[in-house]
Amino acid sequence: MKTGNVLKLVYLGINAYKEAVIYMRRNCHVCRSEGFEVPARVKIVHKNGTILATLNIIESELLTSHEASLSVYAWELLNASPGDDVQVFHPPHLNSLDYIRGKIYGRTLDKSQIKEIIQDVIAGSLSDIHLSAFLAATADGHFSKDEILYLTESMIETGNQLKWENDLIVDKHCIGGLPGNRTTPIVVAIVAAFGLIIPKTSSRAITSPAGTADTMEVLAPVDLNLNAMRKVVEKENGCIVWGGTVNLSPADDILIRIERALVLDSMGQLVASILSKKIAAGSTHAVIDIPVGPTVKIRTTSSANELKNYLETIGKIIGIEIQIVFTDGTQPVGRGIGPALEAKDVLSVLQRDPNAPQSLRERAVMLAGQVLEFSPQVHKGMGYALAESILNSGQAWEKFQAICHAQGGFFPPPTAKHVKTICSKKKGKVIATDNRYLSRIAKLAGAPTTKAAGIELLAPVGTEVNVGDPLFIIHSETKGELNYAINFLSTGREIFEFGKSP
Amino acid sequence: MKTGNVLKLVYLGINAYKEAVIYMRRNCHVCRSEGFEVPARVKIVHKNGTILATLNIIESELLTSHEASLSVYAWELLNASPGDDVQVFHPPHLNSLDYIRGKIYGRTLDKSQIKEIIQDVIAGSLSDIHLSAFLAATADGHFSKDEILYLTESMIETGNQLKWENDLIVDKHCIGGLPGNRTTPIVVAIVAAFGLIIPKTSSRAITSPAGTADTMEVLAPVDLNLNAMRKVVEKENGCIVWGGTVNLSPADDILIRIERALVLDSMGQLVASILSKKIAAGSTHAVIDIPVGPTVKIRTTSSANELKNYLETIGKIIGIEIQIVFTDGTQPVGRGIGPALEAKDVLSVLQRDPNAPQSLRERAVMLAGQVLEFSPQVHKGMGYALAESILNSGQAWEKFQAICHAQGGFFPPPTAKHVKTICSKKKGKVIATDNRYLSRIAKLAGAPTTKAAGIELLAPVGTEVNVGDPLFIIHSETKGELNYAINFLSTGREIFEFGKSP
Structure with a gap:
């Protein structure tokens, strides 16, 4: 036990989503002796376990040079408490990163390699940068049917699995x-x-x-x-x-977040996600x-x-x-x-x-x-x-x-405090709606955080409308959110497409 | 100007290296009205300019719900000061992300597309996740000679460039x-x-x-x-x-950091980096x-x-x-x-x-x-x-x-306070040294932060040594760092490989 490496944990409450981050002073003795520099990956040893994390440096008085803090995900992974000691080291070599690099260079991965990657995903050992490279390297055409199968099997083997008495589920x-x-x-x-x-x-x-x-x-x-x-x-x-509580495919939950950031729907990932x-x-x-x-x-x-x-x-x-x-x-x-x-x-x-x-x-x-x-x-x-x-x-x-x-109970759905009916400025038959804009307005109105918020669509495709006819109703819990959604409409985006009237 | 979106900047001094991050309370009015959730990308509008950043949520009292903070890089990009107002919005569509996705799917990029990617790299508009996918998608074999040329040209065109009187530089x-x-x-x-x-x-x-x-x-x-x-x-x-001060190829400085995290030396990236x-x-x-x-x-x-x-x-x-x-x-x-x-x-x-x-x-x-x-x-x-x-x-x-x-002056090199000579436990001719371990020990001893620290190698390949002969000297400024380097040796790693003595 190298006591020179010990830092005391302080809670700062920084949530970097599913990325384990450790926050340390640049002049802290551990940074200096280990020669860490951002954006290093480091190994954190805590009485409850060991994880890898990304190093962020604190250049203010938030921490002393004998303290460290963790991102919310890292606190959870370690089940750590403020005041606990951690030791911080250089990270070990990750075989899974070799496999990801191999995939980047076009190699085919076998079952054990894909499983090791997925295990490291769940352990938090791979950073967002690593996961992104993995997804880019396994996107369509780069992942064989066998590899998609191995990915599916690895996700199944690393998550919870339910068993039932019946033969047909x-x-x-x-x-x-x-x-x-x-x-x-x-x-x-x-x-x-x-x-x-x-x-x-x-x-x-x-x-x-x-x-x-x-x-x-x-x-x-x-x-x-x-x-x-x-x-x-x-x-x-x-x-x-x-599904989040029952934790059926923890690796999938982590990878989906990176796919979303890349706006990338990898076929292999999608298949493995669903089937697992x-x-x-x-x-x-x-x-x-x-x-x-x-x-x-x-x-x-x-x-x-x-x-x-x-x-x-x-x-x-x-x-x-x-x-x-x-x-x-x-x-x-x-x-x-x-x-x-x-x-x-x-x-x-x-x-x-x-x-x-x-x-x-x-x-x-x-x-x-x-x-x-x-x-x-x-x-x-x-x-x-x-x-x-x-x-x-x-x-x-x-x-x-x-x-x-x-x-646990059956509840009646709530009704929003504020509504605003949006009427057509045009006449004609609705021939298309932009689903992305409709979603956007519903979110601006407060959905899904505010349960009652959203949109009630009154003029689906096929509806004949006249000028002044209602197209949809915005529902909001607060006046501010309602205005926010209405403001979006004033930007002139075309949500409804109209055909010529007969 | 939607005043409902304004937050006041507070300095927290969090350095996430070259990633722009904004820190906000989950219950802040902007998060709620925009429906932001980690790990969203957001657009920050400040009087000095507009940048994109990754959202981290503060779940403690570090910030009030009317305040936000930035990572060191984001402060620099915006040249912002504590107390300044920022507005935070959903990010705009990035064409460069479409091009990166195209590259993932095997498409060939033209000059204007590669240049737009590089411009967005420098502006900080692409996150680490995006950059990693770009590097994975352009690693060996996926980037044509033309594309490497365009990358080199784009890096040149987006950085400073020196001109000299002479024809031969x-x-x-x-x-x-x-x-x-x-x-x-x-x-x-x-x-x-x-x-x-x-x-x-x-x-x-x-x-x-x-x-x-x-x-x-x-x-x-x-x-x-x-x-x-x-x-x-x-x-x-x-x-x-x-070279860091003269800022000759700012895009390269950013991409190199991601390559390091991936332990990926992409040929195209290396060529563009050097030549640019x-x-x-x-x-x-x-x-x-x-x-x-x-x-x-x-x-x-x-x-x-x-x-x-x-x-x-x-x-x-x-x-x-x-x-x-x-x-x-x-x-x-x-x-x-x-x-x-x-x-x-x-x-x-x-x-x-x-x-x-x-x-x-x-x-x-x-x-x-x-x-x-x-x-x-x-x-x-x-x-x-x-x-x-x-x-x-x-x-x-x-x-x-x-x-x-x-x-600006010629200084004599400093000499370390503490030295320790490491002697051989074996007899034979040195036939190889492990350069990675030697580097590691020099870093543990304090290099490069402590200028005088490092290793003095006394037995290069070819040297005949007896048991007790000096192999190298560790130099350190502090006793702690010296011990740290010495401790590493006790882990039994083989730094020198010996052939049979005649």
Whole structure:
């Protein structure tokens, strides 16, 4: 134990997301004796464990030369407390960095190499710079089908994995990007009402105004741990919980963040991400909804087909049957954009409200029908009608309420304090909407942080509008956020595209 | 002007190296209204300009919800002061990120695209994650000769560029990695004494125990700006200054840092880095020393030849004549490792001390001879003898002192307070040394921060040693650092490899 290397931890509360950072004075004895200079990587030894971190230098009186601080992620990785001692050293050699470099130079990686990379991702040993190089080097065309398989297997092996008694465990997944596309709660309710086991984990919004977990959270608790989730499924056949708490694919959660910064959707990463989470959830069969359109994740038929091929063939190898459904990704599904507004759409479909958005109802029934056809009791082609009858009979609505109660309670969705109806300045038929701008306005209005905030779309594609007709309503909790969203509209961006009137 | 977006700047002194970071409270009104979440990129508008930055969240009382702080680099980019107002927005779309993504997908970039990337690098608009993806996507084999040319040209066009009266401006460069290889001051002294113009800029240590600028700084000031540098060269024909102050290739300085983190030496990047700095210095002719060996940057003859080919052909296109010299990169050149110890070696060669390290003397004379042959007055093959005569006559030594005085003074190298001689536990002939371990010990002893610290190597390859014979001496300013270096030896690493004694 080299006592000369010891520094005392001080809490500064700096959150650098999933990057472990250590903050030290430049003139601290450890920096000097080890010869550290930013942006070095260093090894931190703490009584609870050892991690690697990026060094940032403090040039002010925030720390003394005998103190150090950590980023929030590093505190968590070490489970450290203020006042604890840490020792700081030069980092060890990382084999995984050699493999990443090998990939940059076009080499093919084997299973053990990919697994070591993924293990180091989870341990926080690789910095954002390393992860970015890995993703760039494994983007489309640089990662073989075998390598995608190894990546999927490595993600499965390094995360939690659920086991179920039943032989048939179904799932449903949508390749994101389409606002308001909240079919999941409806699909789960129909499928669970029929009697299939569907332990569904969903994500929160990353860049969108709402993820399925955000929407579901309006109606019931979603922060369930593995045990609690299991109890819900054992009781009600299904659940809709947040995947972040159950930690099914921790490596994926870290890599997705870098992909987002690069605005890079790597096919291999996407396939591994989806399949690893399905296998981790214990699923044997899954329907995957791939919306295709110019402003969603999958933009062309050829990339949709490539993705389908990877999902089906790798799915087969790792033991999950995949059914792909291509859907229209050109405009929002449902009427609401934002957690509570989407939750209201979901409820209206389940409650068989005649004013429920038909686009959401139809898509949910179609997807539920596909899932039902995994059952040996359901003949091919009969799923849609069966799903519709379960919805129409009220069984799905009852099942949904039961699932909510099992998850901890069923709450009515909140209503926003401030609304503003935006009317058309043009006359004509709506022929397209810009989904990215709609999402942006919903976020400016407060979604997903403010549950009630968002947009209510009144003029979907196909609507004939006159000057002064309502196009959408902005919902906000505060006057400031409402104005913020309205201001965005004054910048002259074209959200609706109109065709010539007859 | 949306006044709702204004935050007041507070100084926290956090140095994240060349990454612009903004620190804000999660519950600050700007974060909430814009819906920012770590690790977002944001646009910062300040009265002096606009930059992009990475968002870190402060979860403590370091800031109020109406305050923000910046990383040291961001303060510098904006030339901002505490108390200034900033506005924070979502970042604009970056075309350069599209080009980087294109490169990831294997597209070829044209000149304007590469230039836009480099401009965004310098503006700080691209994050470390983006830069890493760019480097991974442009590593060997992915960047064509044309693209390397465009990269070189873009780096030249975006940095400072020196102009000289003379038609022949010579330079000398070494592809690093070899400890103690401090030929530059000797070469410059010989060449300038002969009368050629050699405005030499050098780097400080990045990961090594000393860069040429660190060594030279022991003997004379090196932090000269462009004007001061020009005056020295006009007076004495040559200089040896730190390249960081004169800012000849700012993009390169930023990219090198990411390459270091990836331990990635991209051929294209290396070629552009070297040539852009030579052209920026106004050089017309340059000798480039490529040490080849198992523990230096260039490890094989084939990569040495590839580098030679790129440097020569791209050099020709951009108007600089390149002369490549391959040298032995298997063991340290000279005796000292560390700024002052290397400076003493340099002085002993210039002062014609009979005990001067012959390896350093011979390599410097050979390289100086190559440079001299750029002169139309020097016949091919006559450079070595001419360089040696200039050294032996004392002209080089006089010129060196004159250059030091012109740079601001000539100082004697300091001597360390503490030394420890390390003796051999084995008998035999030294057949190899591990240069990385030698560098490591020199750094632990305090180099390059402590000028006098480092290693004095007494048993170079070829030396016959008995048990108890001295191998090297560790020099340190503090007892603690000395012990730190000695402790490293106790870990049992083999620094010297011995052959069987006869």
